[in-house]
Amino acid sequence: MRNAILRLTGLQKTFPASGGHGQIAAVDDLDLTIFAGEFLAVVGPSGGGKSTLINLVAGFIKPTRGEILKNGLHIRGPGPDRVVVFQDHAIFPWYTALENVAYGLRRQKLGKKQILEKAYEALTLVGLVETAQMYPAAMSGGMRQRVALARVLVLRPDILLLDEPFAALDAITRAHLQDELLKLWADCGWTIIFVTHNLAEAVYLADRVVVLNPPPRGLSEIVEINIPRPRARNAEQLILLAGNLELGINTFTTNRRTD
Ligand code: ADP
Ligand code: MG
DSSP states (O other), rough: OOOOEEEEEEEEEEEOOOTSSSSSEEEEHHHEEEEEEEEEEOOOOOTHHHSHHHHHTSSSSSEEEEEEETEEEEOOSSSTTTEESSSSSOTTSSHHHHHHHTTTTSSSSSOOHHHHHHHHHHHHHTTTTGGGOOOOOGGHHHHHHHHHHHHHHHTTTSHHHHHHTTTTTTTHHHHHHHHHHHHHHHHHOOOOEEEEHHHHHHHHSEEEEEEEOSOOOOTEEEEEEEOOOSSSSHHHHHHHHHHHHHOOOOOOOOOOOOO
């Protein structure tokens, strides 16, 4: 039996329509259970509500209707237990790698020595301990994204929310970071929700892939990727699975008006 860590029930989030009349649903009537320790990928067309889903679970925005329970408790706002990494690495250019990672710990009541220890530990995890004193301007895109990852890892989350984290990277760096993420996931026991446009990436990484379309279609598919790990990146089964997903994705991006 798999343990549920997140239960999303009847989840709806609407935003004011751009013309100024009524509301448009970004996510509507979404039911989804996410299991502790699983790697869940979310794919689907632009405007399908993927980032909205991430922001809801992160607690950055509140549902219009429905609920999100984490281990049976309502999510009422952001918390260090659920951290987000975006595509455009949110790191401070005026801080070194080390200072960027330490920044996240400032709100916790820790001594300077403890902060340094934890920050170094996180930098070690992402393979950046040698470049702790480097500034973002001197780093490659891949290094910056590693700093962004270290910055949230240091908080010891149990849920990692990744919104197209590797989309801006070249293919080789992207493949490296995918494998590093898989290693970290195996070591740290996180639950991961990973949004991507890249179907090959989704099937390579995930235990399950969900397809999220704009309402009214919503969640149209849940595909289990029952392929043992470590996986071969270009295994025929993975290519077939990615191809099937592509066929199932609706490219219409009309969101339902709720007025
Ligand atoms: P995805 O990440 O799948 O591309 P989003 O969750 O960003 O989709 O957006 C889903 C829909 O919600 C889109 O139609 C988008 O325009 C709308 N939306 C998202 N955030 C806001 C916002 N803050 N204000 C108004 N509309 C928004
Ligand atoms: Mg998005």
